[in-house]
Amino acid sequence: MVSGTDDSKTPAVVSLAAGGVAGGIEAFTSYPLEFAKTRVQLREQKGIPTPRNPFLVVSRVYQAEGLRALYKGCAPLVVGSIGKDGVRFLFFDQIKEAFADPETKTLSPLRNLGAGMTAGVVASITAVTPSERIKTAMIDDARNEKRFRSGWHATTTIWKEHGILGLYRGFVGTTLKQASATAFRMGTYNVLKDYEKTRNIPQNTATNFANGSVAGVVTTLCTQPFDVIKTRSQSAHGASTAEAVKSILIDYGVRGFWRGTTMRLGRTVFSGGILFTAYEAAVKVINPLYSSVNFMY
Template sequence: MVSGTNDLNTPPLVSLAAGGTAGAIEAFTSYPLEFAKTRVQLRQQKGVPTPRNPFLVVTRVYQKEGIRALYKGCAALVVGSVAKDGVRFLFFDQIKHAFADPETGTLSPLRNLAAGMTAGVVASIAAVTPTERIKTAMIDDARNDKIFRSGFHATTTIWKQHGIKGLYRGFAGTTLKQASATAFRMGTYNTLKDFEKSKKIEQSTLVNFANGSVAGVVTTLCTQPFDVIKTRSQSARGASTAEAVKSVLLDFGVRGFWKGTTLRLGRTVFSGGILFTSYEIAVKLINPFYSGITHSIGAEAS
C-alpha cells in the first residue's frame, strides 16, 4: 500500500485538505511543548538557568500560571498550521509529481530536499510568518506586559503600530527556517518511505509515526539556528534579523543558536509522528469522498 505523500495521483484539493487537517491536529496536541521552547528562546536575564527538560518547563508554567497560559497563542498557531501544512503538502506533492522518476515514481534525496525547500518558501510567505509572529509576540507578552487580550487583538495592535511590516517581522529568519525545515522534514520522510517501498515494507500507522519522528529529529538538528533567530525577531517588541543574531551572540555566544534544541526535539519527535500519520489517515478518508463528488459532477455533466 502506498501512502498519500508517495501517491503521485493524490488530487491537489485532497493534499490541501489533508495537509490542513494534519497541521491543525499536530499544532494543538503539541502546543505546550512549542510554548516551552519559545519561552526558553526569548530573551532572559543572564545567569538565570533555564531547564532543558521540556516537561519541566511545562510543569512550572502550569503550576504558576495555569493551563490557559500553556495555550497562549495556540489559536494563531493552529490557524497558521492549517494554512501552512495545507500549502506545503499541496506544493510538495505537486513538485514531487513534476520531479519524480516516471518509471519508479520516486525522487532522489536531493530532489526531495529541493521540493521541500520550495514548498517551505511558499508556506512562509502565504501563512507561516504572520501567524508565527502573532504566536511568539503573545507568548512573550504573557510573561511581561500582558497587553494582548487575544490573537485578534494582538494582530490588530501590531497592524496599527507597525503595519504589514509588523506582521512580517522576522520574515528572513522564518523563511530560512521554514524552507530548510520543510526540506529536511519532507525530504527525510519521503526518502524513508521510498526506501521502505523498495524493500516492500508495509506502511502501517506505527511505521508512518516512526518515519515522521525520525524526520523531526533530523529537521531540528539541522535548522535550530534559524528557529532561534526567528523567535528573537518575533518577540513582542520585535527586532530585525541582524539585531536578533547580535542579541543571541551577546547573550549566549555561538552556542546560543542551539538554545532550546532539547525542548524543540521533545516537540518535533512527537509532532512529526502526529503530522505525517494524520496526513496519511486524512488522505485515506478524504480521497473516496472527493472521488465520489468528482464522479457525480462528471456524470451530471455528461
C-alpha cells in the first residue's frame, strides 16, 4: 500500500476515497500550469507563436482573457482526477498484493513498476481518457471557435458529433502515458518509502511532499513524449495517434516530443508533492471514520 499508516490494514474503500480527495485537490491547485502546458503542446495558430515560458503563457492569457480563462477545462479535469486517482490508488494498492513476492510479501522496484503500470491502464480506461479529451478540447476550442460553453456542453457536443469514440480520442497515447506515469510515479514513491523505512527516516508531511516531488520529476522526464502525443490527439477536432506523431515531427522534429517539459515538470513536482501528502492525510482522516462505521454495524 502507499499509505504511511499501517498499510496492510487500509481498506479498499479508504484507498478509493482518499485517492479521489487527493486527486481533486491536486488537479485544482496545479491547473494553471496544466493549462499552460496544454496550450504549448497544441498546434500554433498562424502568426501567433506560443511562448515556451509557462509563466509568460499564463500572464498573456490572464491579461487578455482574465482569470477564468486559466481555468478553462478545469472542471472536467478535477472530476476526472477524482475518479482517476481514486481508481489509481485503489487498484495500485490491490494490485500490489498480487505483484508482491509470495515469500517475502514485498515488492522489488520492477514489481512496483509493474503494479503501477497495470493500475495506470485501468485508470485510463475508466476515467482519464474521457476527462483529458474534454479538457484538451475545451482549451483548444477557447483559442479559436469558442463553441463549448461548459464541460457538459463539450461532452454532449463531442458525443453527438463523434459518438463514444469521440470521448476516447487519443486513447492509445493517454493509456501509454498513464501506464508509464503511474508506474514511475507510484513505483518511485514506494521505492523511496521502503528505503526510508530501512533507514528509520520519519514519515511526515515534509517527507511525503519530498518523495512525491521526486516521483514527479522521474515521471515527467520518462513520459513526456506520450503526453505530447496525447494532447495533439485530443485537440478540439481530434487526430489519430499516427496523425499526432506526424504533426509533431513536421512542426518541431524529434525535440517536439519533449515540448512543454518545463511547465509539466513544474506542475508534476508541485502536484506530486500535493497528491501524496493529501492522500496520506486523507487516509488518516477517513480510515478511523470507516472503522467506526464498520464497528457500529
